[in-house]
Amino acid sequence: MSSNRIQRIVKWVPVAGKMTRISIMGEDVGENCTMVSNLGAAENRVVILMIPGNPGNEGFYAHFGRELLNNILKEQHSRGRRFLFYTVSSLNHVRMPDELQRVGEHENHDLFSLDEQVDHKLNFVRQFLPRAQQIYIFGHSIGSYMMLRILPQVIADGFNVVKAVALFPTIERMAESPNGKRLGSTLAVLSRHDWLAKLLSFWVDFMPTSMRKFLVRLNLRDPSIPTEIVDAATEIVGMNVFRNIVHMSNDELEQVVELDESLIEHNDRIHFYYGVKDGWCPIRHGRDMLERLGDEHVTLDEHDCEHAFVIKEGEIVARIVADYFH
Numbered sequence: 001m002s003s004n005r006i007q008r009i010v011k012w013v014p015v016a017g018k019m020t021r022i023s024i025m026g027e028d029v030g031e032n033c034t035m036v037s038n039l040g041a042a043e044n045r046v047v048i049l050m051i052p053g054n055p056g057n058e059g060f061y062a063h064f065g066r067e068l069l070n071n072i073l074k075e076q077h078s079r080g081r082r083f084l085f086y087t088v089s090s091l092n093h094v095r096m097p098d099e100l101q102r103v104g105e106h107e108n109h110d111l112f113s114l115d116e117q118v119d120h121k122l123n124f125v126r127q128f129l130p131r132a133q134q135i136y137i138f139g140h141s142i143g144s145y146m147m148l149r150i151l152p153q154v155i156a157d158g159f160n161v162v163k164a165v166a167l168f169p170t171i172e173r174m175a176e177s178p179n180g181k182r183l184g185s186t187l188a189v190l191s192r193h194d195w196l197a198k199l200l201s202f203w204v205d206f207m208p209t210s211m212r213k214f215l216v217r218l219n220l221r222d223p224s225i226p227t228e229i230v231d232a233a234t235e236i237v238g239m240n241v242f243r244n245i246v247h248m249s250n251d252e253l254e255q256v257v258e259l260d261e262s263l264i265e266h267n268d269r270i271h272f273y274y275g276v277k278d279g280w281c282p283i284r285h286g287r288d289m290l291e292r293l294g295d296e297h298v299t300l301d302e303h304d305c306e307h308a309f310v311i312k313e314g315e316i317v318a319r320i321v322a323d324y325f326h
Helices: 058-079 098-102 114-128 142-156 178-192 194-206 209-220 227-235 239-255 283-293 314-325
Strands: 006-015 018-027 045-051 082-088 134-140 161-167 270-274 298-300
Touching (some): 006 058, 006 114, 114 142, 142 161
């Protein structure tokens, strides 16, 4: 299946009144793709929902989603099912166009907590996700935590969730991780003193997009990185997005502490994928979960993938998780 058969639609939609950028990928995706319809006996849709990490810009997952769909369709296209890959951005992790600030119930300068972002994802599912033949939910990093928080309610609402996949999950003891120890005090200061976060970042709003993109490419240092990654990284270079990234990151370190047992209540449907060199989720967490749930539900990475796998290892992870659809 050629990648040019995969279409991607990007739209702004009101999620509980708050304007949110989402993307939908698949074959023959039309402009009316956000219409939730009940196809009854003709239902042939398999929906994959991607909940991003932090930063929560859906563009970071475009290349990964395209590769995942290609791998799935190579094996399953003949079965007559239609696969759709939804990604929902986090609130104010993408700058709203000025005209949309007059439409929704929030503005670009508003800050959103981790709990508010969790509620936002549940509201998105209820408003915009089709009640498909099968639903797979993927969460990355703190997106795994959000996924597991909403999973019981999504199931109770009647959605046929067959698998919930946590990629490089940050679901416990984040402040004790190497990155948590390194960044914790800085994030706490910037979150507590929002004026300081503004002072450090206001100037980037005056930079032209071309200059921001140049700096992003300079920092990434790899011309083979997908264009969607560069574009998404360029979009997070802005004062209000930076403030929200900081605010949510500090929330994560304060709130994601000892493992909440309710997160793995539906462990028959959950699969964890842990990195072996993850600065946010040490491998010991993966080994603990492997001992607890077994290798049918826990995989330890064997490809040296980074926590932010979407930047350089999206194709590798896409090939691996495509097997979950067999």
